[in-house]
Amino acid sequence: MSQSVEQWVERIRSGDVRALARAITRVEDEAPEAAELLRLLHPLAGRAYLVGLTGPPGVGKSSLTDRLIRLLRGQGQKVGVVAVDPTSPFTGGALLGDRVRMADHALDPGVFIRSMGTRGQLGGLARATKDAMRILDAAGYDVVIAETVGVGQSELDVIHAVDTVIVALSPAGGDHVQMLKAGIMEIADIFVVNKADLPGAGRTVQQIQKMLELVHPEGWRPPVVEAAAAEGRGVELLWQEALRHREYLRESGEGRRRRLRRQEDAVLDRVFARFQAAVQRWTAGHPDWEELLTEVEQGRRDPDAVAEEILRSLGLSSGKAESGML
């Protein structure tokens, strides 16, 4: 690094896309300068409108995102997209296909698209994605869209970190009742039934609305928007509903609650990451670690007792009563 991190941040702030891209990469890689970067960028963020777009594979999330980008670019807004790719070993991470989309907007400096794959530790993807959104926010993007396939805990974590959650479904998906049961009703702020020209669209909308009556008896009632993103239909209405939700967030206090929860996540992510590093150093520096594990393996020592020993060695006052169990 010949340039200082301060200069780097200044370049990001002034709209240097290469500096921005490199910052996200360094944070994703957990490079040494990442913490300093995030620290300096942190006070610059907080102005962007963060939108999560999730749904099963094949509902047309990419088309929806593309159309939203076009709409927002037409209004002169800068748009950042973070596509979360769970990189299942069985899909090879080809779920989102953002390389194709990159090309569409490659010449527009007001659009930044980045896909985040699984690297490193459990939870690393969610953390890196949230950091990337924060960086785009700090870099002056007006709207930051997190697009996820919605198959894992990491992605739910990401979805919890946005202002407005849009859940995309399609009539072709078959029986939606099942998926609606499993927690999606609770996290969605807006539903969009894409590919609404396919048979069954009306039935899908009705199913969603029926279940919404049960889940949201008061407060914000998530609207259900019909769209056909491939032809651009319904996307303007979708965005109107998003802005209506943003207004609701402001007026109801829910927006503040979400923002604080997001900061809490950011703080606790850092706490756990540092702790994890400390534990790794501890075990790496233990002269008889393997012997100790052998005793555990042979049933001569209890895993709980060893865990307690580690916590004590690290200075954490332990003991069942204080620190709880499991």
Add this chain to the structure above:
Amino acid sequence: MSQSVEQWVERIRSGDVRALARAITRVEDEAPEAAELLRLLHPLAGRAYLVGLTGPPGVGKSSLTDRLIRLLRGQGQKVGVVAVDPTSPFTGGALLGDRVRMADHALDPGVFIRSMGTRGQLGGLARATKDAMRILDAAGYDVVIAETVGVGQSELDVIHAVDTVIVALSPAGGDHVQMLKAGIMEIADIFVVNKADLPGAGRTVQQIQKMLELVHPEGWRPPVVEAAAAEGRGVELLWQEALRHREYLRESGEGRRRRLRRQEDAVLDRVFARFQAAVQRWTAGHPDWEELLTEVEQGRRDPDAVAEEILRSLGLSSGKAESGML
């Protein structure tokens, strides 16, 4: 609880299936008595042969498991199955359909099938699954099979916790090169190409073998077994290869390495869970936590600085140099 945990463990040890089922549930729910249960069961475990069976949806993992159960039951071995269900909000957890399979073996006391769904915190599924396998081991099951769909980090964690990893593919899956690239070659000890009567089976086997030459130049070379589990074909051969791998584990020292890694995981899982609980208590007991988060949100405080404060308050000596960053 009218009965003591000691009595409970005694009942599990003596083959009481209801006591066993309840123990797994309590551990999954992180009930107060779970730690004590696991502590008492721990020295009883360590004899079972732990097998992981993973692969994408639709390759016939359930049929393979069923046929393995029948084969092993014919040899008089007790078999435990833990089916890991990622419970995606978009599938509602219906991926494995073990209720149907339960019925098949419901009258056989030598078979115990249990599916684990996502509950609670990130990482909770993997932890609960590993604990369930340990409990089945302690309860005297000779072979414990962990069946996973292989789509998430939790499942990779589980797979890392077994003796032998079987990866199931089917010719119908299309292009396997992609998935083989993504880390599957590295974790598989045995490949089984199921539905080998479908066209393309030979090509699939060849693709796998070609890639294996690159990934495993020495040591254990994962065999590729063709099977048609629905008709029972190939399952006996599959099991022979599993036993051959078990022998390799014994002779090469790799088995010991895996067992120690498994115990390390168990210990560190407990360390992190306790730490997490301690952090939750700390934030819950902080008189100005929300105010502090507000300052973070407004950019007046840095998340890193707050993280440091928490770690210090918990007694962890922090400071960048010692505890690393990010």
